[in-house]
Amino acid sequence: MNxxxxxxGLIGGSLGLDxxxxxxxxxxxxxxxxxxxxxxAIGSVDxxxxxxxxxxxxxxxxxxxxxxxxxxxxEQLITFLPATTxxxxxxxxxxxxxxxxxxxxxNFVGGHPxxxxxxxxxxxxLRNLFVNRPYVLTPTPTTPKSxxxxxxxxxxxxxSNLYYCAPEQHDNAVSWISHLPVMVSxxxxxxxxxxxxxxxxxxxQCLASSGFKDTSRVGGGxxxxxxxxxxxxxxxxxxxxxxxxxxxxxxxxLIEQENWQxxxxxxxxxxxxxPNFIKD
Numbered sequence: 609m610n611x612x613x614x615x616x617g618l619i620g621g622s623l624g625l626d627x628x629x630x631x632x633x634x635x636x637x638x639x640x641x642x643x644x645x646x647x648x649a650i651g652s653v654d655x656x657x658x659x660x661x662x663x664x665x666x667x668x669x670x671x672x673x674x675x676x677x678x679x680x681x682x683e684q685l686i687t688f689l690p691a692t693t694x695x696x697x698x699x700x701x702x703x704x705x706x707x708x709x710x711x712x713x714x715n716f717v718g719g720h721p722x723x724x725x726x727x728x729x730x731x732x733x734l735r736n737l738f739v740n741r742p743y744v745l746t747p748t749p750t751t752p753k754s755x756x757x758x759x760x761x762x763x764x765x766x767x768s769n770l771y772y773c774a775p776e777q778h779d780n781a782v783s784w785i786s787h788l789p790v791m792v793s794x795x796x797x798x799x800x801x802x803x804x805x806x807x808x809x810x811x812x813q814c815l816a817s818s819g820f821k822d823t824s825r826v827g828g829g830x831x832x833x834x835x836x837x838x839x840x841x842x843x844x845x846x847x848x849x850x851x852x853x854x855x856x857x858x859x860x861x862l863i864e865q866e867n868w869q870x871x872x873x874x875x876x877x878x879x880x881x882x883p884n885f886i887k888d
Contacts, residue, residue, distance in 0.1 A: 609632045609633070609668065610632070610633045610635060610666050611627055611632045611634050611666060611669050611670070612634075612636075612662075612663040612665050612666030612668070612670065612682060613637070613653065613669075613670045613672060614639070614660070614670065614671050614673060614685075615638065615668060615671065615673040615674075616634075616636050616638040616643050616644070616646075616653070616656065616671060616672070616773075617728055617729055617730060617732070617733075618654065618696075618724060618727060618729065618730075618732040618733060619698050619723075619724065619737075620636070620652075620670065620672030620733075621732070621733025622733045622734050622735070622737040622738070623672065623766075624636060624647065624652035624654075624733070625650075625651065625652050625734070625735045626736065626737070626765070626767075627762065627765065628651065628652070629735070630652070630765045631800055634652070634654050634655075635654065635655055635662055635666055636652065636653035636797050637649075637656065637657060637658070637662060638656065638658060638730075639658060640658070641658055642730075643656075645743045646730045646731065647676075647730050650733065660684055660685060661688055663685065663688075663689070665696065666693060667693060667758075668693065668759070669685065669689070669693060669694070670696055670697070670698060671685075671696070671697040671698070672700075674833070674836060675700065675705070675833075675836035675840050676702055676836055676840075677711070678697050678699050678705050679704075679705060679708045679712075681710075682695060682709045682712050682716070685713075686712055686713050689713075691714070691715075692715070694715045694716075694717065694755045695709070695715060695716045695717075696717045696718070696719045697718060697719060698719055698720060698721055699718075699720060699840075700720055700782060700837060700841075701779055701782075701840040702720060702744075702746045702776075702778045702779055703717060703775040703776050703841075704729055704840055705775075705840075706718040706746055706775040708750060710751065712747055715754075715755040716751070716755075717745060717746075717747055717751055717755050717756055718745065718746035718778075719744065719745050719746070719759060719763075720744045720782075721738050721741065721744075721766075721768065722742040722744065722779065722786075723737050723738050723743075724737075725737075728830060738763075738767060738768045739766070739768070740767060740769060741768055742771055743766065743768035743769065743771070744771045744772070744778055745759060745760060745771070746773060746774060746775040747772065748774075780844050780847075782841070783841055783844035783847065783848040784848050786837075787837040787841055787844075787845050788845065788848040789826050789827075790826045790827055790833075790834050790837060791834075791838070791845070792827070792852060793823060793824050793826045793828070794827035794828075794834060795827070796823060796827060796876065797824050798822055800812060806850040844875075858874075859871065859874065862874075
């Protein structure tokens with residue numbers, strides 16, 4: 609199968625590595641010639657160009673651009689793609705993208721691979737990045753069954769755990785387990801940097817270990833991605849942030865009241881509930 613990948617960063621590059629290993633012919637597109645050359649050199653794609661029209665022969669196109677560029681990219685693609693081409697994306701927000709993209713292209717299937725690292729760029733591409741990781745498809749009632757079947761077949765080749773849901777359900781779910789942690793983590797780093805005593809701040813930076821590393825990782829990542837999460841999943845994220853703030857206020861009140869019993873009960877419940885979110 610001829611598969612196009614538009615956007616050769618971590619996700620696009622990793623998709624290329626794995627799909628090419630299954631015998632597909634991978635056609636890449638990037639804004640930079642140097643990225644195209646690097647993608648060919650590492651074996652992520654068979655050919656690559658900065659020109660979109662190279663994708664005219666693709667049977668499936670994965671759009672792996674930043675969130676804000678997905679819909680504009682679809683608008684450009686449809687000027688030369690055959691009507692039979694299936695287009696899918698990897699954006700971490702689905703409702704606004706699926707709503708517009710589906711109206712522009714009949715064979716559009718919303719998708720979101722829940723995988724990644726702290727690194728970015730084609731140099732960060734990894735083989736088997738998606739193995740045993742969730743991959744969500746968000747078809748609508750009007751999405752052609754044939755298009756869904758093609759995308760799900762490719763996802764299964766990646767070794768991912770396939771899930772289906774409505775775009776709105778996806779956005780509500782990821783607001784809790786993906787987008788909220790980014791905002792909380794960012795606030796943690798900013799709060800620490802607000803320490804007024806320079807000596808204490810320096811000591812804290814020297815003493816920071818695995819606990820701070822784990823909780824600060826996503827908040828110290830790609831700034832553009834954090835803003836796009838907030839912009840395109842605004843309502844769901846605000847609801848999750850409010851829920852988080854309510855729980856944080858409760859903990860503050862309990863500490864102020866020295867209500868250690870109630871605080872212990874909260875931690876005990878959290879200890880029991882966390883494994884329901886962590887499947888490793």
